[in-house]
Amino acid sequence: MTERLLRFTVNGEPREVRVADDRRLVDVLRDDLRLTGTKEGCSVGVCGVCGVLVDGALVSACLYPAVFADGASITTIEGIARGGTLAPLQEAFISEGGFQCGICTPGQIVAAAALLAERPRPTDAEIDEWMTGSLCRCTGYAGIRRAIRKAAGG
Amino acid sequence: MSYAYHEPSELDEALALLARHGDDAHAVAGATAFMLLYRQGLLRPSHVVGLRRVRSLGGIRDDGGALVIGATATHREAERSPLVARHCAALARAFASVATVRVRNQATVGGNLAHADPAQDPPAMLLALDAAVTAVSPGGTREIPLAELFVDVLTTSLAPGELITAVRVPALAPGTRAAYVKFLPRTADDYATVSVAATLRRSEDGRVADVRVVLGAVGPTPIRATSAEDALRGAAPDAARIAEAAALARDAADPIDDVRGSAAYKREMARVWTERALRSLVA
Amino acid sequence: MKLAHSSTVPVPVERVWTVVMDVPRAAACVPGVSGVSGAGEDRFRGDLAVQVGPVRLSFSGEVAIVARDDAAHRATLRADAKEARLGGSVHASVEIALARAGEGCALRIESDLQVAGRIGELGQPLIQRKADQLLREFGACLARTAA
Numbered sequence: 001m002t003e004r005l006l007r008f009t010v011n012g013e014p015r016e017v018r019v020a021d022d023r024r025l026v027d028v029l030r031d032d033l034r035l036t037g038t039k040e041g042c043s044v045g046v047c048g049v050c051g052v053l054v055d056g057a058l059v060s061a062c063l064y065p066a067v068f069a070d071g072a073s074i075t076t077i078e079g080i081a082r083g084g085t086l087a088p089l090q091e092a093f094i095s096e097g098g099f100q101c102g103i104c105t106p107g108q109i110v111a112a113a114a115l116l117a118e119r120p121r122p123t124d125a126e127i128d129e130w131m132t133g134s135l136c137r138c139t140g141y142a143g144i145r146r147a148i149r150k151a152a153g154g
Numbered sequence: 155m156s157y158a159y160h161e162p163s164e165l166d167e168a169l170a171l172l173a174r175h176g177d178d179a180h181a182v183a184g185a186t187a188f189m190l191l192y193r194q195g196l197l198r199p200s201h202v203v204g205l206r207r208v209r210s211l212g213g214i215r216d217d218g219g220a221l222v223i224g225a226t227a228t229h230r231e232a233e234r235s236p237l238v239a240r241h242c243a244a245l246a247r248a249f250a251s252v253a254t255v256r257v258r259n260q261a262t263v264g265g266n267l268a269h270a271d272p273a274q275d276p277p278a279m280l281l282a283l284d285a286a287v288t289a290v291s292p293g294g295t296r297e298i299p300l301a302e303l304f305v306d307v308l309t310t311s312l313a314p315g316e317l318i319t320a321v322r323v324p325a326l327a328p329g330t331r332a333a334y335v336k337f338l339p340r341t342a343d344d345y346a347t348v349s350v351a352a353t354l355r356r357s358e359d360g361r362v363a364d365v366r367v368v369l370g371a372v373g374p375t376p377i378r379a380t381s382a383e384d385a386l387r388g389a390a391p392d393a394a395r396i397a398e399a400a401a402l403a404r405d406a407a408d409p410i411d412d413v414r415g416s417a418a419y420k421r422e423m424a425r426v427w428t429e430r431a432l433r434s435l436v437a
Numbered sequence: 438m439k440l441a442h443s444s445t446v447p448v449p450v451e452r453v454w455t456v457v458m459d460v461p462r463a464a465a466c467v468p469g470v471s472g473v474s475g476a477g478e479d480r481f482r483g484d485l486a487v488q489v490g491p492v493r494l495s496f497s498g499e500v501a502i503v504a505r506d507d508a509a510h511r512a513t514l515r516a517d518a519k520e521a522r523l524g525g526s527v528h529a530s531v532e533i534a535l536a537r538a539g540e541g542c543a544l545r546i547e548s549d550l551q552v553a554g555r556i557g558e559l560g561q562p563l564i565q566r567k568a569d570q571l572l573r574e575f576g577a578c579l580a581r582t583a584a
Contacts, residue, residue, distance in 0.1 A: 002156040021159035044190055045257055057259040063189045064260065067159045133254030133343040194558040195523055196492045307563060308490025374566065410562050
């Protein structure tokens, strides 16, 4: 018994997938479900590019056993926009220059969405603390912070 | 070769699985540390026993003035718990100091203690607060004071197949103040170069009635700087006395050279940060 | 990775030297060693089980005395071991030197360790700490055995 059928919802859609017990959520999302918006960077939970929400909680999908997701509701970057329209947060990343090469952007946006769900009007200090460990190696963090502030209506 | 994952809902079932599979089994709660070691190829269990569905291991409660944090409570639950904040704000801060929000959403309080990483934040603070874990095995239940839990790097006094069910933080004597400070010269989500957890209570004449000083990240386990405590106990905690105690804390540190600093530098920083922690407690 | 260990044993240097050069007897002083047997002149095979936290390692290999000076109480050993559980190997060159220290004997062991394969993932600080611990226990046991 080293394989099982997992049932969960991804971005609101019910999914079933048969996985080996030791698979990571990031692999199931990218390889089995072809949701490649979630990236893999450091593979050790440090860089933040694989950030997804499991029942609303932000986790690193590279550290998250897929078996833990059984029965859960998962949100990936593909679930942030609705009906082909970018979310205000995504628009804010564009207008404020919150990215350059883009590799970290899915993780940044999912992390920021989790922050705004919990604290709709975060202070700059709260933004900085929350976004710690969502690494960006080209733009720097000022644009990202501006984008989050803008999406929060500030 | 994958392992077989088991997710029992009862503690007895978890203990039975661990007993049945012995060395071939590994218990996980949040599984953050396990996933790292497994992916590095350092652990090769045939069976993994997940504790997350065992209800009796979760939750945070007050037990007659003592704070009891269930083993599978996440760091995030602990840092946001009004019970934890009311018991000791510095403890909530120590939980909030761990890595990033992503890790704190997944990693558990019991798993952190069982992993016994001396550079982690909660162990030092919990040791300063005189906490003990409740451990259960097929042979029964026992309390292990934190001072006896940590044996070496990544090594505890838990017997094979024995599980932490909760950590218990006794009521603080009225007037006790607590501090947790963490020196992070690199990034905010890094392990500490040195961390200091301290508690201090003064008597009516202003002298130190009780004090505990614990150093994190500068030894194979969190280190209680008892000589520094002795220098303060019964004394008026003026700047000179605090400086003297901090110098003794430096001597208690047993660090190694690594990317977070040379051993000599870490010892010196143990002095500096102990002084800062103690000053904040008498300010 | 270089390791240095020194300790003082309250036993005359000749007695300690006899034990150290009796490899199966000396090896019994290393915690976790088992199954030591001869494998030719000045060569020995054996197993070593080591636990670093939750990580269990099991080495199997050979130790050879490559140089010895009985008068000066100095010897050079070469150890080559494979780790079977996780995969990896350790190669070590070990210099042992004994010297008179009052009534007793000063023991100095200098090792140069090459760690290869997956066990290297443990990282130098942890490997170093474990090796230090083994050497410390070896020194203490040697004192008891030679006394």
